[in-house]
Amino acid sequence: MVTDFPYPRLGRHALDLMRLIREFESRLAGYAAAGLIRGSTHPGVGMEAVAVGVAIALRTDDTIASTHRGHAHCLAKGAEPGRLLAEIFGRSDGYCGGKGGSMHAGVAPHGILGTNGIVGASIGVATGAALAAQLRGQDNVSVAFFGDGAINQGIFHESLNLAAIWSLPVIYVCENNQYAQSAALRDMVANPDLTARANAYGIPTHAVDGMDVAAVYRAAASAVGRARTGQGPTLLVADTYRFLGHMVGDTEIYRDSAEVDRWRARDPIPRLTAELVERGLMGPDAVETVERAATQLVDQAEEFARRSAAPPVATAYLDVYQPDVHQEAR
Amino acid sequence: MTEHLAIWRALNAALRDALAADDRVFVMGEDLTKWATGGGIYGVTKRLADEFGTHRIRDTPISEEAIVAAGVGAAIQGCRPVVEIMYSDFSLLAMDPIVNQAAKTRYMFNGQFQVPLVIRSNGGSGIGKAAQHSQSLETLFAHIPGLEVVLPATPDDAYGLLRTAIQSPNPTIFLEHKALYNVRGPVRREPVPFGKARVACEGSDLTIVATQLMLHRALAVAARAAETGVYLEVIDPRTLYPLDLDTIARSVAKTRRLLIAHEAPRDFGFGAEIAASLTEQCWDHLDAAPVRVAGARTPIPYAEELEREVIPDEDDLVRAIAQLVPTSAGIRTSQS
Numbered sequence: 328m329v330t331d332f333p334y335p336r337l338g339r340h341a342l343d344l345m346r347l348i349r350e351f352e353s354r355l356a357g358y359a360a361a362g363l364i365r366g367s368t369h370p371g372v373g374m375e376a377v378a379v380g381v382a383i384a385l386r387t388d389d390t391i392a393s394t395h396r397g398h399a400h401c402l403a404k405g406a407e408p409g410r411l412l413a414e415i416f417g418r419s420d421g422y423c424g425g426k427g428g429s430m431h432a433g434v435a436p437h438g439i440l441g442t443n444g445i446v447g448a449s450i451g452v453a454t455g456a457a458l459a460a461q462l463r464g465q466d467n468v469s470v471a472f473f474g475d476g477a478i479n480q481g482i483f484h485e486s487l488n489l490a491a492i493w494s495l496p497v498i499y500v501c502e503n504n505q506y507a508q509s510a511a512l513r514d515m516v517a518n519p520d521l522t523a524r525a526n527a528y529g530i531p532t533h534a535v536d537g538m539d540v541a542a543v544y545r546a547a548a549s550a551v552g553r554a555r556t557g558q559g560p561t562l563l564v565a566d567t568y569r570f571l572g573h574m575v576g577d578t579e580i581y582r583d584s585a586e587v588d589r590w591r592a593r594d595p596i597p598r599l600t601a602e603l604v605e606r607g608l609m610g611p612d613a614v615e616t617v618e619r620a621a622t623q624l625v626d627q628a629e630e631f632a633r634r635s636a637a638p639p640v641a642t643a644y645l646d647v648y649q650p651d652v653h654q655e656a657r
Numbered sequence: 658m659t660e661h662l663a664i665w666r667a668l669n670a671a672l673r674d675a676l677a678a679d680d681r682v683f684v685m686g687e688d689l690t691k692w693a694t695g696g697g698i699y700g701v702t703k704r705l706a707d708e709f710g711t712h713r714i715r716d717t718p719i720s721e722e723a724i725v726a727a728g729v730g731a732a733i734q735g736c737r738p739v740v741e742i743m744y745s746d747f748s749l750l751a752m753d754p755i756v757n758q759a760a761k762t763r764y765m766f767n768g769q770f771q772v773p774l775v776i777r778s779n780g781g782s783g784i785g786k787a788a789q790h791s792q793s794l795e796t797l798f799a800h801i802p803g804l805e806v807v808l809p810a811t812p813d814d815a816y817g818l819l820r821t822a823i824q825s826p827n828p829t830i831f832l833e834h835k836a837l838y839n840v841r842g843p844v845r846r847e848p849v850p851f852g853k854a855r856v857a858c859e860g861s862d863l864t865i866v867a868t869q870l871m872l873h874r875a876l877a878v879a880a881r882a883a884e885t886g887v888y889l890e891v892i893d894p895r896t897l898y899p900l901d902l903d904t905i906a907r908s909v910a911k912t913r914r915l916l917i918a919h920e921a922p923r924d925f926g927f928g929a930e931i932a933a934s935l936t937e938q939c940w941d942h943l944d945a946a947p948v949r950v951a952g953a954r955t956p957i958p959y960a961e962e963l964e965r966e967v968i969p970d971e972d973d974l975v976r977a978i979a980q981l982v983p984t985s986a987g988i989r990t991s992q993s
């Protein structure tokens with residue numbers, strides 16, 4: 328078990344990442360209102376500590392499979408904000424040339440197997456990536472991010488069982504933000520202790536405070552260590568909250584603002600900031616520096632994405648299949 | 658006085674009337690009672706829980722396979738379930754209960770059981786929902802013996818076809834179009850029979866068979882064509898199964914030319930089925946081979962420029978019409 332968070336080595340990095348994600352995600356509603364984003368966009372404001380705490384426990388060649396609420400996972404795993412935003416704007420410089428958008432952004436060199444429009448799908452994809460690592464004798468691991476809504480899909484149960492019997496190097500990270508769209512977790516499960524599900528499949532599990540990046544990191548690093556050394560899967564259940572609506576445009580009639588305020592008081596960013604200041608790893612004046620850096624990065628990303636051209640229409644027909652493979656057969 | 662309603666409201670009215678008329682009817686699906694619309698992703702179940710209670714308007718966990726399967730079981734045992742699948746793309750998670758259970762139960766058990774299940778969902782592209790929220794999957798379902806497949810394009814049909822679907826003893830896949838929910842029109846509040854195509858516009862020069870978004874585009878083109886003395890007959894089959902080939906055949910006997918337009922990819926689509934059936938049935942009446950105008954063989958891309966590219970627009974229809982009706986060269990394109 329990893330018992331401590333290496334504040335000197337990773338603290339500031341984690342803070343910078345969380346602040347970047349906060350800034351990036353907070354601007355999306357404005358971009359949508361300005362007509363820069365189409366379709367559905369799901370910001371993860373409030374949930375930064377889960378994405379970051381897990382991602383900084385990973386290597387670049389480890390893989391993640393993400394969800395509809397996946398920008399934070401991508402940024403934490405090393406995606407460039409400009410290219411990610413260009414994808415969300417549907418531009419040619421986006422990671423997927425504008426074909427994917429917010430819900431289908433993948434970044435192969437960073438092991439980001441994609442955000443996903445199908446709730447639960449990440450769980451199966453990550454399980455398969457872990458199987459590949461095992462079959463190829465590689466020591467990389469894979470992570471499935473998914474929500475408290477996804478655990479009621481059959482694929483959650485089927486995948487955990489597979490990973491358990493084959494001892495696959497996969498970490499299942501349930502971001503329990505208490506709601507699946509408008510459905511409160513308490514109405515959708517009879518047993519709110521989600522770790523009980525791992526016990527059912529014989530998988531080690533931890534409940535972690537998802538508003539504390541250090542706690543998430545410790546649990547993730549332990550699980551990664553187990554997976555990398557052939558000890559099989561782990562289920563982490565991170566309690567967290569989305570400060571904004573389910574997607575841009577949500578009026579949030581299913582929850583009251585007092586509840587939102589209670590969770591906002593547990594904001595993971597001031598919490599880590601205070602830890603770093605208290606430990607003398609950061610002066611109080613550095614707080615502003617961190618914020619400015621995040622603002623600047625997202626300003627640059629926005630500039631880049633806005634300038635990026637629309638994708639050429641001919642690209643609509645590319646990559647449905649790999650070209651020229653069956654030439655000889657014809 | 659006839660009401661004028663948007664499609665989503667017509668569907669809401671049909672559910673309300675069906676729930677009031679028959680206490681075997683119940684509705685279940687994700688986010689039906691507390692979502693921002695007041696009822697489901699596009700508002701179709703708005704306020705129904707207030708009127709009928711949450712035992713009849715049931716919010717479910719995200720478990721498509723289980724809720725459709727539960728719908729099958731409840732239907733077999735005498736209920737009239739209406740299951741809402743938030744986007745038709747997610748019905749693919751429920752393919753076993755739809756295809757192996759609902760569609761086959763009556764037949765396998767020699768008629769002992771029936772499955773009066775309705776699965777409501779939405780398909781179609783056009784609003785940037787990208788590859789996993791924009792598919793047109795109707796042909797997949799129409800291919801399966803035992804399923805009925807409905808594609809409403811107007812408020813009156815939305816109301817009337819949904820009432821018929823709920824009354825039908827067969828499992829029905831009811832696919833709304835996400836870009837048409839706000840289309841308004843008169844609603845008579847009468848059931849609309851399955852297997853009866855609607856001649857949406859009469860004409861003598863060419864028969865166009867089209868559904869949903871393509872129907873509306875074909876009607877816009879037909880209006881412009883009429884200004885130039887070219888008369889297009891536009892037919893909405895309304896149900897893919899049962900399919901009203903007779904109405905189409907009668908039209909083709911008059912116009913001698915056939916064009917089929919749909920949003921789903923052209924390859925192996927229902928356009929091919931209609932073209933083949935009409936060719937077999939009307940060979941002697943046809944002056945030209947039937948033509949299909951349909952989606953490209955690609956998933957639906959996100960970027961607006963790309964999404965527009967892969968779905969037929971009015972200009973694609975005008976070009977195809979020109980190919981079939983030489984005198985139609987004067988129809989304005991949308992740019993002109």
Ligand SMILES: Cc1ncc(C[n+]2csc(CCOP(=O)(O)OP(=O)(O)O)c2C)c(N)n1
Nearest residue numbers: 396444445446474475476477506507508747
């Ligand atoms: C198979 C499937 N069913 C339903 C949806 C619609 N949908 C998108 S996100 C969502 C809620 C997901 O909740 P959760 O898993 O808790 O993730 P969160 O949004 O809270 O991050 C729903 C119902 C979907 N995208 N895919």
Ligand SMILES: [Mg+2]
Nearest residue numbers: 474475506507
């Ligand atoms: Mg959730």
